[in-house]
Amino acid sequence: MNLDMLLLGIADGISYAGLLFLVSLGLTLIFGVLGVLNITHGSLYALGGYTAASLTAFAMHHALDKTPVLFLVLLLAAVVVGVLMGLLLEVVLLRYFQKKDPVIQLLVTFAAFVIFEDFQKLVWGSSPYSAGEIVSRLGTVELFDVTYTVYQMVVIPGIALASYLGLLFFLKKTLWGKQTVALTHHREMATALGVDVKKVATLVFVLGAVLGALGGALAVPVSALSPGVGAEMIVLSFTVVASAGLGQITGALITALMIGLARSMAVYVLPELDVATPYIIMLIVLLIRPNGLFTVAQSRRI
Amino acid sequence: MKTGLFSVFSALVLLVSGIFFPWSKTMLIIGLCYGLSALGVAIPAKSGQVSFGHAMFACVAAYSVAFIARAFPAMDGLLLLVLATLFGTLFSALLGLFVVRYRGIFFGMLNLAVSMVIVTLLGKLYNLSGGTDGIRVERPALMGMLTDRSEFETLLLVLTLLVGLSAGWFYQRFTQSATGEALAGLKSNETRLEYLGISAHKVLWVGYVWSGFWVSLAGAIFALAQGLVTPDMGSWTRSGELVFIMILGGASHALGPFVGAAVFQAVKLFASAYMAGVWQMLLGLTLLTVIAVAPDGILGAWQKRRESLRQGASS
Numbered sequence: 001m002n003l004d005m006l007l008l009g010i011a012d013g014i015s016y017a018g019l020l021f022l023v024s025l026g027l028t029l030i031f032g033v034l035g036v037l038n039i040t041h042g043s044l045y046a047l048g049g050y051t052a053a054s055l056t057a058f059a060m061h062h063a064l065d066k067t068p069v070l071f072l073v074l075l076l077a078a079v080v081v082g083v084l085m086g087l088l089l090e091v092v093l094l095r096y097f098q099k100k101d102p103v104i105q106l107l108v109t110f111a112a113f114v115i116f117e118d119f120q121k122l123v124w125g126s127s128p129y130s131a132g133e134i135v136s137r138l139g140t141v142e143l144f145d146v147t148y149t150v151y152q153m154v155v156i157p158g159i160a161l162a163s164y165l166g167l168l169f170f171l172k173k174t175l176w177g178k179q180t181v182a183l184t185h186h187r188e189m190a191t192a193l194g195v196d197v198k199k200v201a202t203l204v205f206v207l208g209a210v211l212g213a214l215g216g217a218l219a220v221p222v223s224a225l226s227p228g229v230g231a232e233m234i235v236l237s238f239t240v241v242a243s244a245g246l247g248q249i250t251g252a253l254i255t256a257l258m259i260g261l262a263r264s265m266a267v268y269v270l271p272e273l274d275v276a277t278p279y280i281i282m283l284i285v286l287l288i289r290p291n292g293l294f295t296v297a298q299s300r301r302i
Numbered sequence: 303m304k305t306g307l308f309s310v311f312s313a314l315v316l317l318v319s320g321i322f323f324p325w326s327k328t329m330l331i332i333g334l335c336y337g338l339s340a341l342g343v344a345i346p347a348k349s350g351q352v353s354f355g356h357a358m359f360a361c362v363a364a365y366s367v368a369f370i371a372r373a374f375p376a377m378d379g380l381l382l383l384v385l386a387t388l389f390g391t392l393f394s395a396l397l398g399l400f401v402v403r404y405r406g407i408f409f410g411m412l413n414l415a416v417s418m419v420i421v422t423l424l425g426k427l428y429n430l431s432g433g434t435d436g437i438r439v440e441r442p443a444l445m446g447m448l449t450d451r452s453e454f455e456t457l458l459l460v461l462t463l464l465v466g467l468s469a470g471w472f473y474q475r476f477t478q479s480a481t482g483e484a485l486a487g488l489k490s491n492e493t494r495l496e497y498l499g500i501s502a503h504k505v506l507w508v509g510y511v512w513s514g515f516w517v518s519l520a521g522a523i524f525a526l527a528q529g530l531v532t533p534d535m536g537s538w539t540r541s542g543e544l545v546f547i548m549i550l551g552g553a554s555h556a557l558g559p560f561v562g563a564a565v566f567q568a569v570k571l572f573a574s575a576y577m578a579g580v581w582q583m584l585l586g587l588t589l590l591t592v593i594a595v596a597p598d599g600i601l602g603a604w605q606k607r608r609e610s611l612r613q614g615a616s617s
Contacts, residue, residue, distance in 0.1 A: 275426070
């Protein structure tokens with residue numbers, strides 16, 4: 001492995017980690033507030049991606065093929081899918097099953113995921129979709145000796161980082177955000193202090209859903225989507241979230257970077273293992289720290 | 303006792319229908335394997351620990367069948383089943399040492415992660431495992447008998463029904479045993495269980511190995527029935543289906559997982575005949591309906607109804 005390949009691996013890894021982080025961020029946020037491990041997050045990723053691909057094709061067809069428009073189309077797809085699906089899932093489905101065991105709630109989201117898998121096949125069929133136009137529009141950058149697309153080197157990591165900072169700002173500085181944090185710490189106490197749990201839960205779920213869909217929408221210009229992509233993404237983001245520690249936002253950022261880099265390196269060094277690396281990392285992490293890398297100790301409730 | 307007789311009776315009905323409708327034999331065997339695996343998943347679930355990777359034991363056992371049959375083509379099918387189940391169970395015993403330390407989501411996720419590693423490796427190590435196309439398993443002699451396809455399937459169906467009945471008997475005995483009760487105790491309060499001097503890790507490990515045993519056995523039978531093993535057998539969606547079947551049928555009685563598997567297969571069959579392409583959608587809707595109206599599964603709802611009828615009669 002020479003230096004060029006190492007650089008290329010790092011560039012690949014960072015762009016991949018950006019996508020992974022966006023999806024994981026949504027997942028961990030939803031888990032923190034609602035206590036539900038939302039398997040439908042994989043569907044959000046897939047639907048966000050497919051919608052973005054279709055909208056891009058639509059925009060190109062109607063001669064709206066200016067670069068900023070194409071970019072806005074990606075964001076628009078994420079917001080539309082995230083808000084609609086988020087409301088549907090939270091207000092209709094999860095609220096109805098709110099009182100059930102966490103395992104049952106997990107299965108509820110699994111059932112919804114399975115339903116959306118077929119829905120997606122009905123609407124978009126099983127041929128692969130992609131929307132590479134925007135990547136070639138934005139051109140390439142040269143870093144040392146390696147040429148890489150601006151989209152993957154700047155846009156994806158930039159949006160990931162902006163989402164991270166934006167979320168931190170939201171949680172630390174705004175009233176809604178502070179209520180969200182209170183809710184994650186102690187649901188009953190927060191309710192007693194006057195936090196409107198229902199509203200906050202819906203808001204956070206929709207926010208998380210938009211992040212999941214955004215991951216998909218940003219992925220579709222660089223990788224083709226086909227059936228099964230949601231199933232793959234949901235387990236990958238699970239590994240990030242679980243290795244970081246459930247509900248850990250900064251932890252998810254670091255872990256996503258770690259897993260993204262390790263995976264893209266594995267493509268060059270151990271190609272047989274590239275798909276398995278995230279899981280192997282998670283196994284090692286949990287072997288050493290059973291509750292994830294960044295979890296803080298909790299008091300025992302007997 | 304009544305349910306015991308009922309189980310034996312249903313086994314006979316299945317056997318007879320298998321003999322009269324030969325096309326249904328493979329389907330029945332596969333359905334029973336699903337039920338058997340779901341029963342395995344139900345054992346650790348007693349303690350509140352739901353695994354999203356248990357299909358890996360079926361996968362490991364199935365590949366053991368394929369590998370052993372490839373190395374020793376003359377080996378009897380029964381011995382293949384025994385050896386493959388042994389491998390699967392040993393694997394669950396080893397893995398169990400590690401995963402019983404985790405609870406809740408982490409337990410589910412760790413199982414899932416290990417299963418993903420296995421599936422990936424089986425898919426990638428083409429020379430060893432045949433990649434995603436899998437390995438064909440030639441029909442072996444069964445219990446010393448070299449048979450044609452139909453006879454082989456009948457024999458395998460009888461064997462599977464016997465295994466299913468013993469699994470049901472085991473499950474009922476196990477849940478009432480000290481270990482079974484301790485498993486249920488782990489769900490309600492682990493700390494108190496430890497204060498009673500019972501090691502939660504050990505209890506869960508025993509349950510985990512038993513569950514690995516039944517799922518492995520189901521996987522080995524599945525490999526022989528289908529004549530083909532693929533990495534897909536261990537995928538997390540397959541594990542999810544097992545949990546799904548367990549919830550669908552209900553885990554309060556050993557019949558539950560089998561009832562769940564029957565409904566699962568029926569929905570799948572119905573959908574593939576009339577609504578090809580949306581069978582997953584139909585399954586998802588079935589699951590949501592069951593969780594909404596019968597949270598203890600089909601069998602739980604039935605038991606509750608019988609209970610209330612009995613109370614109505616006595617008062």
